[in-house]
Amino acid sequence: xxxxxxxxxxxxxxxxxxxxxxxxxxxxxxxxxxxxxxxxSEGIQPYQxxxxxxxxxxxxxxxxxxxNVLIIDIPPxxxxxxxQDFAGGIEKIVKEVEKSGLKKLLFVSSxxxxxxxxxxxxxxxxxxxxxxxxxxxxxxxVEKMLLQNVFFDACILRFGGLIGADxxxxxxxxxxxxxxxxxxxxxxxxxxxxxxxxxxILKKDAxxxxxxxxxxxxxxxxxxxxxxxIERNLPVPEFDFDAPSQGKIIDASKVxxxxxxxxxxxx
Numbered sequence: 001x002x003x004x005x006x007x008x009x010x011x012x013x014x015x016x017x018x019x020x021x022x023x024x025x026x027x028x029x030x031x032x033x034x035x036x037x038x039x040x041s042e043g044i045q046p047y048q049x050x051x052x053x054x055x056x057x058x059x060x061x062x063x064x065x066x067x068n069v070l071i072i073d074i075p076p077x078x079x080x081x082x083x084q085d086f087a088g089g090i091e092k093i094v095k096e097v098e099k100s101g102l103k104k105l106l107f108v109s110s111x112x113x114x115x116x117x118x119x120x121x122x123x124x125x126x127x128x129x130x131x132x133x134x135x136x137x138x139x140x141x142v143e144k145m146l147l148q149n150v151f152f153d154a155c156i157l158r159f160g161g162l163i164g165a166d167x168x169x170x171x172x173x174x175x176x177x178x179x180x181x182x183x184x185x186x187x188x189x190x191x192x193x194x195x196x197x198x199x200x201i202l203k204k205d206a207x208x209x210x211x212x213x214x215x216x217x218x219x220x221x222x223x224x225x226x227x228x229x230i231e232r233n234l235p236v237p238e239f240d241f242d243a244p245s246q247g248k249i250i251d252a253s254k255v256x257x258x259x260x261x262x263x264x265x266x267x
Contacts, residue, residue: 006073010191047063107142160213176237
């Protein structure tokens with residue numbers, strides 16, 4: 001299969017390498033000219049492509065040509081630029097996909113689309129996304145845009161917080177004080193399990209629907225990050241119990257039930 005991955009970053013690059021091992025031919029994009037050599041050295045056909053609501057720079061039609069599946073794995077980037085129109089950028093991609101004739105698309109979304117509340121609800125894919133943050137609103141808009149498009153089949157994959165050997169949120173929380181929502185459950189997933197889920201979607205040709213991707217254990221933030229800090233000999237973060245905790249639990253059993261994926265990497 002020929003697969004184009006728009007966004008070969010922390011998740012996209014190892015995903016590209018794994019899919020290549022499975023025998024797929026991979027095109028990969030980066031916004032950085034310096035990273036083109038990295039992609040090329042891994043046997044990935046490299047493209048420098050930048051996407052914004054103003055337009056797309058780079059050879060996007062060449063990137064999409066003769067591609068069976070497009071995987072979009074680019075973050076909204078709203079923390080760096082709250083004014084960014086992420087949905088507008090994806091709309092530009094959609095128009096190029098329609099011109100290319102490509103028929104299958106996978107969008108890496110986020111469990112941000114589900115709202116945190118004091119009731120600590122459990123969300124499945126059957127629940128309508130109800131997030132009210134700017135990032136949530138833009139992701140919800142993008143998901144709807146892709147799922148309603150009549151020119152291609154779309155799969156939406158909502159990952160929880162991403163962790164891996166070189167990436168763990170405790171590094172940023174260590175030693176901090178007055179961290180909110182100490183009793184909120186964590187919703188995390190390891191990089192390798194993300195890759196396993198995407199591989200299963202490709203193998204099962206599951207391009208009509210939505211999947212949550214979160215490890216099926218949900219300790220509280222206080223329990224989890226205190227333990228993680230101790231294990232790494234880092235200062236334990238301190239939490240604020242004065243305000244009620246708000247949070248959610250993400251149910252990802254659908255990927256086990258429908259795709260046969262077993263979560264293998266504990267959080």
